[in-house]
Amino acid sequence: xxxxxxxxxxxxxxxxGQCSYSPGNPEELAIIAIDLLVKELGTPAALSFIEQVxxxxxxxxxxxxxxxx
Numbered sequence: 001x002x003x004x005x006x007x008x009x010x011x012x013x014x015x016x017g018q019c020s021y022s023p024g025n026p027e028e029l030a031i032i033a034i035d036l037l038v039k040e041l042g043t044p045a046a047l048s049f050i051e052q053v054x055x056x057x058x059x060x061x062x063x064x065x066x067x068x069x
Contacts, residue, residue, distance in 0.1 A: 004025065004026050005024060005025060006023045006024055006025055006026060006028070006029050007024075008021075008022065008023055008029070009021075009022055010022070010023070010032060012036055014039065014040075034046065034050065037049060037050070
């Protein structure tokens with residue numbers, strides 16, 4: 001796996017408000033993206049979208065789901 005850093009300033013606006021984010025790594029960026037997806041689409045649609053992304057990588061080596069303990 002690669003060591004990735006993120007340098008971004010994200011400003012999001014919607015009718016009820018606005019916010020800004022400055023993620024420093026892919027994990028923080030993912031949390032921000034998921035939060036915005038839920039705000040925009042609602043939880044079920046956001047989950048469906050995220051599952052599509054995971055499905056894209058499921059068959060690639062090194063991207064298998066972790067087994068439950």
